[in-house]
Amino acid sequence: MTRIILFEDAAFADLLPLTYWRSVFELRCGRRTLFDRCASRWGVAPVGVLTRSWIANVAADRLGLPVNEPLEPGDVLINPRWLPERGTTLPKPPFLGTCEDGIACIVCDKALAALLGPQDFLDRKRWSELIEQIGRASLPGAMIGYPWDLVLRNGQLIAEDWRASDAGIAGDVHASAVLINRDAIHVAPGARVQAMALLDASDGPVIVEKDAVIGSHAVVVGPACVGERSLVKPHAFLHGGSSIGPVCKVAGEVDACVFDGYSNKAHDGFLGHCYVGSWVNLGAGTTNSDLKNTYGTVRVPIGGKEVDSGQMFFGGVVGDHVKTGIQLALTTGSVIGFGANVACSRMPRTFVRSFSWVTDRGVEEGDVRRLASTAATVMARRNVTMTKSESDLFNKLPEIVAYFEPDVIAHRAAYESSEHRGQAKPVTQ
Incomplete structure (x- = not known):
């Protein structure tokens, strides 16, 4: 049985501030969230997600799925920003497909599953290396790149x-x-x-x-x-x-x-x-x-x-x-x-x-x-309880905001060159 796993990439930063409190999968477009859209599009519910370390606990609580787990041969990794054309089918492994300026889909064989880790998906340089190493094919459709999309x-x-x-x-x-x-x-x-x-x-x-x-x-x-x-x-x-x-x-x-x-x-x-x-x-x-x-x-x-x-x-x-x-x-x-x-x-x-x-x-x-x-x-x-993971994230967000917002843009530049992409570190403001 095909295992579909959704992954975030570094473009989550271009969707801020909407992605401070949620993963990209939870953004809404049309009648559904991007997570629900993927499940409906492929007819198979995702069995896991790969996301930023600092939002992993929140994503696990909200989606009720394993987060940042090791990959297996045959796993199909789908970028929720990808809006495939109708009739698009999933290829056989190994496969790396791009759409517009982003990686849209990866189908793992044994070597790819062993090669990829959760934080690789948040590193633009690492993606470039993978594309050179594996090669790529173009996929039809469009990518959500910014909030206006x-x-x-x-x-x-x-x-x-x-x-x-x-x-x-x-x-x-x-x-x-x-x-x-x-x-x-x-x-x-x-x-x-x-x-x-x-x-x-x-x-x-x-x-x-x-x-x-x-x-x-x-x-x-x-x-x-x-x-x-x-x-x-x-x-x-x-x-x-x-x-x-x-x-x-x-x-x-x-x-x-x-x-x-x-x-x-x-x-x-x-x-x-x-x-x-x-x-x-x-x-x-x-x-x-x-x-x-x-x-x-x-x-x-x-x-x-x-x-x-x-x-x-x-x-x-x-x-x-x-x-x-x-x-x-x-x-x-x-x-x-x-x-x-x-x-x-x-x-x-x-x-x-x-x-x-x-x-x-x-x-x-x-x-x-x-x-x-x-x-x-x-x-x-509204009869909704803020979870411990949401409370923890709320209190951590000022450190994360310091990397991404203009009055501390120097910290953003340092973050871009850091090995800790997707992981917040304390910042002195």
């Missing part, structure tokens, strides 16, 4: 997920609700579509998952997915290309956004072309820009430098456990780091460092113990 491809993947799923109306749809192109709408058992709501699947499917609620007079335009136990509040407008993860609340106007689980935008305000992490709370009136006045491509602060996204529309990234104050305005391509609190009357800088407290008095470093305590309280309100 998750937003850009979201609508397409919702449509693909729809084609592979059960369809039909099984939930409670009020007689006055309007369903356009009903054959492309799925309302799962336990879900409710309230009076005068509009679900428009003219341009793509609309998926309303189990126990989700679409409030009165809300508009949901496909392709869109509303996750389990999530609420699209009355009068909300959810544009096409949006995925709302489980147990979220969404109000106001949301255009082509991805929300991870347990995040709230429960009030008016516009959010466009943005990836929102988990356990986020956006204050009333929080609004972002997703288009430059010049109509040029959006440049995004990634890894201490500005990266041209190549996209005309991209609002930005909101990291996990972020809180914003009322009436906050965010400029195009903003990145708000993990655990930041932003409550100021003026537009903050494009990059807000993780653990920052940003107010009209200036920027201060947040108290990590206080932030962790608040996070545990927020999670408990």
